[in-house]
Amino acid sequence: MARTGEIDGVRIFDTTLRDGEQSPRTSFSYDEKRDIAAVLDEMGTHVIEAGFPVNSDAEFEAVRDISNATNTTVCGLARVVDKDVEAALDSGVELVHVFVSTSDVQLQDSMHASREEAVNRAVQAVERVKEAGVECMFSPMDATRTDDDFLVEVVEAVSEVGADWINIPDTCGVATPTRFMDLVQMVRENTDARVDVHAHDDFGLATANAIAGFEAGAAQAQVSVNGIGERAGNAAFEEVVMASEALYDVDTGIDTTRITELSRMVEDYSDIPNPPNKPVVGRNAFSHESGIHAAGVIENSSTFEPGVMTPEMVGATREFVLGKHTGTHSVRKRLEEIGYEPTDSEVRAVTRLVKDYGADKQRVTMADLRRFAREENVTREEEVRA
Known part of the structure; x- marks a missing residue:
């Protein structure tokens, strides 16, 4: 089959238990989070973002126990705030994912901070994680609506203090595949860290953007089972994995034969039914x-x-x-x-x-x-x- 681009490799970072659970009117119980994590682990998922440890005692416990029970890398999310970072470190995760707003609209009307403050907080958070000897991922939130020069500035700043991963989030789902490829390439040119992408589906482009990220040299994509997540959701685990395997002939290392089983589990636990025509896992797909x-x-x-x-x-x-x-x-x-x-x-x-x-x-x-x-x-x- 003719291909429009090539992909060297694919790593899957699953955020069903974090961004997926942020779907409106969705909440996983402790046991449900453990069940989903166990199947993701058994299937060979490279990273499981288990939650936001500072959010509550129950969330901290779930993240900690998932980290102890699984063989794969478990990640915890943290704002660039001391208590968030310490909670993530205390939970015992192998990867701490810190984030800060970088678009002007979010800096002004959500974070209420200057660009300089955002850079300083990001650097301090990454430094703390690295001092603890833990792998660190940094996300410039709303990267696709961030001024390019400022995006490069913050990426270079956190890279200099040891960020292992730079995640490029299309937080509001406004990127096109061409624009997203350009952004990934720009970030790669300004960091030695590995690049990860996070796409939202507001215009139905999340999976296309995740694949475009791989074509542009990203090493990893953040996905959620059935594409659940904030607003219109995320790039879907099953779509990104199967597009990589079937259309690009990439061995993801994921046991794809359990995709439908995993999808039905998340469908049941999240109470978000799949449309019958959902790619890969919808009841009409075959x-x-x-x-x-x-x-x-x-x-x-x-x-x-x-x-x-x-x-x-x-x-x-x-x-x-x-x-x-x-x-x-x-x-x-x-x-x-x-x-x-x-x-x-x-x-x-x-x-x-x-x-x-x-x-x-x-x-x-x-x-x-x-x-x-x-x-x-x-x-x-x-x-x-x-």
Whole structure:
């Protein structure tokens, strides 16, 4: 397959338990956080951002216990405030992620600080983490709306005191892939730290921007399962992983066969249902109703599916849905699955019933199919053998 760019490697930083939990009306219990972290760890996720330790005693406990229980790198978030940094260090995480606003609008109307104050606080926070012997990531919050010269200034300042990672957050989801690539390249030219990206989905570009970040040389992307997170959410774990694996032929090290299992767990715990047409994990992602499509897929799944990504790769199953657009191939296949050996005329008769029922916006279930088969006296498999 022709590619528009190349990716050297992909690291996955999952923030489901931090930014994902910041979804409006979403809260994970202690046990739910542990469950999600355990699956992420078992799947081979490179970094798990377990939470914001200073937020509460319960949050601190969850971050601490996840850090102790997992084999992967666990990260804790901290503002450039002493109590935040100390809480993150006390939680025992291997990576402390510190952040400060850098766009003028956030400095003036949220943080109420000058550019100089922001740089000084950022430097002090990174210095404290490094003094403790812990890996440090720095985020210039709202980087995509930050003046380029000032962004370079703050990146250079924290790099000089030992920041291991520079994260480039598209905090308000306003970057385009081209702009994001330019920004990643600019930051890389002004730091020896590794570069990480964090994209939001306000315009539906989060996954595209994460991939653009990789193409521009970022080593890691921050993602959340099902794309949950602030406002319209984040780049989706499942989309970034599968795009990297299937479209760029990159071995992420993630066990992709558990993606659907993980997605359903987060869907249940977050109480945020996936749209049926959600890429990779939606219930329609590998489902077919149209007669032309279903007939092609029955013969060769690559005819009307990506080919480079199969349901088996993500732990899902393919489904042939019965309804208004169903063709004879799907009806025959479903009848055979439930023990019938229909003739061509019987298949055509049942297909007409399925189409008519579906045209009235009725959902055609397997019970309906059995009823239609009985009405048309469809031949059963044992009758053929007899």
